[in-house]
Amino acid sequence: MNDNKIILWDPLVRLFHWSIAGVFVANYWINETGEDWHEWLGYFAVCWLLVRFVWGFLAKGAARWSDFFPTYSRLKLHLHALIKREDYHRLGHSPLGALVMILMMLLILVLGISGFMMEEIDYFWGEDWVQDLHGWCAHALLCLVFIHLGAALFESYRLKENLPLSMITGKRKSITTKSPKPNS
Numbered sequence: 001m002n003d004n005k006i007i008l009w010d011p012l013v014r015l016f017h018w019s020i021a022g023v024f025v026a027n028y029w030i031n032e033t034g035e036d037w038h039e040w041l042g043y044f045a046v047c048w049l050l051v052r053f054v055w056g057f058l059a060k061g062a063a064r065w066s067d068f069f070p071t072y073s074r075l076k077l078h079l080h081a082l083i084k085r086e087d088y089h090r091l092g093h094s095p096l097g098a099l100v101m102i103l104m105m106l107l108i109l110v111l112g113i114s115g116f117m118m119e120e121i122d123y124f125w126g127e128d129w130v131q132d133l134h135g136w137c138a139h140a141l142l143c144l145v146f147i148h149l150g151a152a153l154f155e156s157y158r159l160k161e162n163l164p165l166s167m168i169t170g171k172r173k174s175i176t177t178k179s180p181k182p183n184s
Contacts, residue, residue: 008091008172012065016052017167020045020108028138038117046112049105062092070099078118087159091172094155100148107141 031039056065076097081088114134116150117124156163166172
């Protein structure tokens with residue numbers, strides 16, 4: 001691997017990432033102390049999701065949905081490399097990382113919808129299943145956040161690259177060896 005740095009994550013993707021991370025942490029704390037803030041931060045997160053969704057079609061490189069969407073063949077190659085303890089260098093998200101990211105985004109969307117249903121739609125106010133869904137999604141998201149953090153640190157160590165730093169600076173070392181391409 002050479003020492004040349006390339007721009008990997010554009011400013012919008014990094015701002016989205018850190019905004020969502022901040023909202024998630026704040027909403028775990030604010031949940032008990034300030035319902036208005038909890039609601040507004042939830043709406044803010046859903047708005048960011050919409051921006052990021054659209055940006056996935058407009059952006060270039062690693063931020064594009066087509067660049068990292070976890071297809072069956074991409075996931076199969078990545079899992080095969082992990083099982084054989086082979087390096088799997090890829091700019092942007094690995095297929096498993098992309099799967100976790102998409103699942104986190106879907107959970108945030110369901111949190112936003114269920115939160116809206118609990119507070120703004122009289123029909124669902126006080127419904128246990130909506131509150132249960134909201135709580136389950138929050139806990140599932142927390143689990144995925146820990147998986148995301150652990151995997152980023154583990155892969156950084158294993159691949160000898162500082163992956164979290166690239167989400168701060170937007171830059172990453174360019175890759176001279178590429179992972180195998182899927183057949184389809």
